[in-house]
Amino acid sequence: MHFLEPKKITKLIKLETSYLDIADGYLFASPFMIDLLSKNKPIVVSYGSYKVASSIKKNNSNKIHIVYSGVIENLRKAAFLVANSALFLSNDYVIHIAGYGTNENVKEFKDVCVRINEKLGYEAVMFHGLLIGKEFDNLLNSCDISINAHMYSEEDLWKSKYSFPSKIPLNMGYDLYLVSHNMELVSSSPFAEFTSFFSEFNPQAVAEAIKKCAIKSKLINSNRTPKDLIRDLDVAFVKNIKSLFDSI
Numbered sequence: 002m003h004f005l006e007p008k009k010i011t012k013l014i015k016l017e018t019s020y021l022d023i024a025d026g027y028l029f030a031s032p033f034m035i036d037l038l039s040k041n042k043p044i045v046v047s048y049g050s051y052k053v054a055s056s057i058k059k060n061n062s063n064k065i066h067i068v069y070s071g072v073i074e075n076l077r078k079a080a081f082l083v084a085n086s087a088l089f090l091s092n093d094y095v096i097h098i099a100g101y102g103t104n105e106n107v108k109e110f111k112d113v114c115v116r117i118n119e120k121l122g123y124e125a126v127m128f129h130g131l132l133i134g135k136e137f138d139n140l141l142n143s144c145d146i147s148i149n150a151h152m153y154s155e156e157d158l159w160k161s162k163y164s165f166p167s168k169i170p171l172n173m174g175y176d177l178y179l180v181s182h183n184m185e186l187v188s189s190s191p192f193a194e195f196t197s198f199f200s201e202f203n204p205q206a207v208a209e210a211i212k213k214c215a216i217k218s219k220l221i222n223s224n225r226t227p228k229d230l231i232r233d234l235d236v237a238f239v240k241n242i243k244s245l246f247d248s249i
Contacts, residue, residue, distance in 0.1 A: 026245045057142075067145070074102050080110055086208040098128045147179055149182065150181070173230060178196070183200045
């Protein structure tokens with residue numbers, strides 16, 4: 002593996018900045034990107050899709066259903082972390098995992114799910130594989146809580162400030178509450194209103210956050226839900242993007 006020398010990295014940063022300077026306005030995926038450019042130009046932040054699902058939830062069971070969707074891999078191990086949190090939850094909870102990965106990683110993950118379910122004596126973790134379209138809609142509509150759980154090292158955590166997880170607004174569009182690592186990008190965002198946080202990348206910490214989120218979803222003002230937040234963000238974005246175009 003070849004690594005760039007510090008001088009070459011500096012040159013690349015300067016080159017990239019010079020390209021950014023050409024723009025008359027900016028559409029950023031993270032408010033922290035604003036700090037990278039000290040320019041007096043119009044800026045709008047978009048966290049992702051602000052589409053609200055028109056369908057109604059179909060969870061008629063007495064259990065609390067949690068969903069994690071994403072890649073199944075051994076680098077950041079998010080799916081493995083979420084699955085193992087079932088060991089610290091009661092049978093009131095069911096964890097759903099939807100995702101894709103290499104054959105080797107998927108097989109390893111399936112084996113982990115089997116071992117967890119055998120140890121607990123009931124189906125605590127369900128792996129659905131890759132779901133798209135209506136199948137994915139149906140899964141999200143059947144759940145109560147979604148999880149953002151990519152594991153970052155201390156060295157890499159700073160990078161998370163510049164790329165907002167698009168699954169967060171997507172899932173809240175289905176009225177899902179959120180459990181997330183306590184990264185500054187999320188805790189300082191509007192989505193924190195409906196989020197319970199964990200600070201350590203271990204299954205027990207994730208499980209405790211899930212329990213708090215389940216309580217929060219029942220105690221919070223029922224007149225306002227995650228869908229309402231997404232609607233508010235959509236209205237604000239349309240207004241802001243119009244102002245950006247008008248000012249250029």
